Amino acid sequence: MNASGATPPVGSSPAYDAIVIGAGFGGLYALYHLRDEMGLSVRGFDGASDVGGTWWYNRYPGARVDAPSSPFYAYTFSQELVDEWVWPETQSTQADVLAYVEHVADKFDLRKDIQFDTFVTDARYDDDNQHWTIETDGGERATARFLICAIGALFVANMPDYTGIDDFAGDIYHTGRWPHEPVSFEGKRVGVIGTGSSGVQAIPQIAKTADHVTVLQRTPQYALPARNRPLPQEDLEQYREDWDDLRASMRYRGGWPFPTSKLQAADHTFEERQERYEEMWERGGMHLAINSFTGVYVDEELNEEIAEFVRGKIRDIVDDPETAQKLMPSYPFGTKRLILDNGYFETYNRDNVTLVDLRNDPIEAFTESSVRTVHGEHPIDVLVLATGFDAVSGSMLKLNPKGRGGVPLKEKWAERFDNHLGMTIAGYPNLFMIHGPGAPGVFFTMPLGAELQTAWIESCIRHLDEAGLGAMEATEDAEASWDAEINGIANRTLYPRTDSWYTGANIPGKPRQFLGHLMGSQYFNRLTEVAEAGFKDFVFEERR
Ligand code: N01
Numbered sequence: 405m406n407a408s409g410a411t412p413p414v415g416s417s418p419a420y421d422a423i424v425i426g427a428g429f430g431g432l433y434a435l436y437h438l439r440d441e442m443g444l445s446v447r448g449f450d451g452a453s454d455v456g457g458t459w460w461y462n463r464y465p466g467a468r469v470d471a472p473s474s475p476f477y478a479y480t481f482s483q484e485l486v487d488e489w490v491w492p493e494t495q496s497t498q499a500d501v502l503a504y505v506e507h508v509a510d511k512f513d514l515r516k517d518i519q520f521d522t523f524v525t526d527a528r529y530d531d532d533n534q535h536w537t538i539e540t541d542g543g544e545r546a547t548a549r550f551l552i553c554a555i556g557a558l559f560v561a562n563m564p565d566y567t568g569i570d571d572f573a574g575d576i577y578h579t580g581r582w583p584h585e586p587v588s589f590e591g592k593r594v595g596v597i598g599t600g601s602s603g604v605q606a607i608p609q610i611a612k613t614a615d616h617v618t619v620l621q622r623t624p625q626y627a628l629p630a631r632n633r634p635l636p637q638e639d640l641e642q643y644r645e646d647w648d649d650l651r652a653s654m655r656y657r658g659g660w661p662f663p664t665s666k667l668q669a670a671d672h673t674f675e676e677r678q679e680r681y682e683e684m685w686e687r688g689g690m691h692l693a694i695n696s697f698t699g700v701y702v703d704e705e706l707n708e709e710i711a712e713f714v715r716g717k718i719r720d721i722v723d724d725p726e727t728a729q730k731l732m733p734s735y736p737f738g739t740k741r742l743i744l745d746n747g748y749f750e751t752y753n754r755d756n757v758t759l760v761d762l763r764n765d766p767i768e769a770f771t772e773s774s775v776r777t778v779h780g781e782h783p784i785d786v787l788v789l790a791t792g793f794d795a796v797s798g799s800m801l802k803l804n805p806k807g808r809g810g811v812p813l814k815e816k817w818a819e820r821f822d823n824h825l826g827m828t829i830a831g832y833p834n835l836f837m838i839h840g841p842g843a844p845g846v847f848f849t850m851p852l853g854a855e856l857q858t859a860w861i862e863s864c865i866r867h868l869d870e871a872g873l874g875a876m877e878a879t880e881d882a883e884a885s886w887d888a889e890i891n892g893i894a895n896r897t898l899y900p901r902t903d904s905w906y907t908g909a910n911i912p913g914k915p916r917q918f919l920g921h922l923m924g925s926q927y928f929n930r931l932t933e934v935a936e937a938g939f940k941d942f943v944f945e946e947r948r
Contacts, residue, residue, distance in 0.1 A: 418535040420548040424448045425524050425538075425803070427514075428457015430838035430854035431554030432505065433479065436512050437858045438552075442865070447546055448518035449538070455509045455518070457556055459502045462602070464579040464790075465587075465609035467498035470601055470744040471849065472660055472689050474635065475643050478504060479851050480651045485511065487644050494689075495632040495744065527551055527805040529833060534874040534948055536805075536834065550865065553800060554838040554854070557845045560798035562791045562911060564597065568770040578789045579606060589614040593783055595775050597767075598790030599625050600905075604743045606790055608751040615756065618782045620775065622762045623740070623903075624733040626714050630744035631688025655856070656925045659849030662694075669697040669706045681713045693738050701738060701897045711737035721749040728752075730761040739902035741846065758782070795905040796841050796919040797821045807832035808877075819915055824878030824886045824941060825931060826921060827857060833875040833945070836861045841919050842890045848924030856928050863935040874947030882941035887917075894918035 421444035424434045439446040452460045471477040474496040509515050526539040536551040561580045579602035593616045596607055604627050611617045650661040684691040693700055700707055715732050722728035751757055765779045774783045804814050808831045823829045826843025827836050838857050839845045894900050903909035908916050921927040
């Protein structure tokens with residue numbers, strides 16, 4: 405059934421101009437923009453019970469924004485919204501971000517066009533009629549000319565398949581699928597697998613009430629002190645006054661309005677550099693990475709010097725030298741997603757926290773009440789999986805849209821996640837991804853990234869309509885050169901040297917491919933150029 409309750413016969417005109425899958429930051433904006441700014445008929449679907457996307461699902465203890473400053477991890481398009489929303493902290497809690505998204509949904513009356521608790525289970529392109537037909541887990545069907553997949557770069561949970569895990573009798577929680585009811589760790593022995601952003605945020609909070617926490621760490625992390633604090637309201641006032649300029653500068657500064665360091669490390673002595681690192685560490689957040697010296701992600705020597713500075717901090721903070729040693733990362737600094745922590749390393753000084761280094765003491769099996777490693781058995785009542793996601797490509801593959809000729813995306817993407825501009829796929833006309841493989845995604849501010857990508861979708865739709873065209877899709881040649889471009893940019897940096905979800909290495913058997921565009925501002929210039937040049941890498945069909 406569609407929104408009006410009728411099942412459209414196959415071959416009829418599409419019921420909607422656009423279907424938007426996903427009601428997180430990206431999908432909500434696409435719905436708002438296409439409906440309210442362009443006057444299109446739009447239907448949204450989301451498997452969750454309400455808006456929020458990643459912020460609806462990831463409600464584990466300690467979850468909060470790990471970006472430089474909350475007012476900029478937000479929509480930028482409405483001055484009124486900026487003026488009325490009060491961000492209480494520099495790095496807001498999950499609950500505050502979700503409250504903001506709910507406010508946006510209310511303000512722009514978005515929920516009325518979204519069907520919640522509904523997973524889209526199939527999407528097929530109808531070549532004859534130039535439209536998409538989706539089916540839901542409720543057996544409903546809807547059609548639209550355009551299919552917007554805003555289905556989350558970090559959505560498909562990575563569930564490790566350890567021997568005996570099904571025999572474990574206690575509760576198992578994945579951080580990305582956290583229950584909506586409160587979870588109590590009081591008096592419980594908790595095992596945590598995973599020390600990425602989610603684990604590092606959750607572990608200190610869990611340790612506060614648990615009887616014991618056993619952290620099972622595969623790879624140590626460079627975590628930087630978040631230095632979260634109440635946001636001075638005079639700063640917020642100033643942001644509001646300067647919003648137009650700030651917004652414009654975000655577009656050209658990698659998604660944030662803050663300038664990054666232009667200092668050359670070579671112009672400074674070792675002692676001066678150490679002083680600067682110390683200053684940036686004290687300022688907290690991402691400052692050490694973006695404001696110490698230029699070239700941290702390309703200059704191996706500078707990178708290693710900063711890495712060693714952080715290792716020194718870990719040695720200083722963690723009392724037990726053996727535990728500190730286990731926490732030492734050895735890959736280039738920042739090449740896994742940098743983490744902002746709130747007392748993470750300090751947590752290892754608590755009597756109720758034990759660190760198991762899985763590199764030297766791997767997990768053998770789970771029993772009913774423990775996790776057994778090569779060198780020991782760790783009794784646990786609860787298991788927390790902070791094991792991340794089949795990132796970026798995972799949600800598109802789960803949807804597995806069938807393009808021209810019924811070709812499933814799983815077939816097309818068996819070896820590589822070929823696409824053009826991180827948004828379109830050859831053979832899948834009129835389908836647009838938000839934060840797809842090769843888009844800036846987490847390397848830019850995601851809400852602003854979604855706004856800018858949606859603006860480009862608008863230019864595509866206008867181009868089609870003004871020229872009386874029915875469908876557009878990227879060419880395979882364009883996909884090949886886009887792939888080369890993305891990987892070319894990544895290969896000039898230290899990122900690909902490290903196994904991470906950026907490269908697909910976190911999921912066994914996943915093709916290795918750099919999944920993000922590292923130069924967001926350049927990326928959005930590129931989108932503009934493509935539109936201004938009349939979409940030269942695309943093929944078009946007359947409207948039927
Ligand atoms: O996931 P991750 P995450 N056995 O993939 C380990 C965003 N985010 O949910 O490093 C043992 O980073 C894995 O080990 P390794 C942010 O962009 C934002 O923490 O692969 N361990 C790693 O330690 C972030 O980058 C916020 O060797 C296993 C961990 O699990 C992204 O989401 C907050 C394992 C997974 O780390 C993902 O973060 C949280 C196995 N079989 C997240 N499989 C904000 O605040 C995996 N691991 C906005």
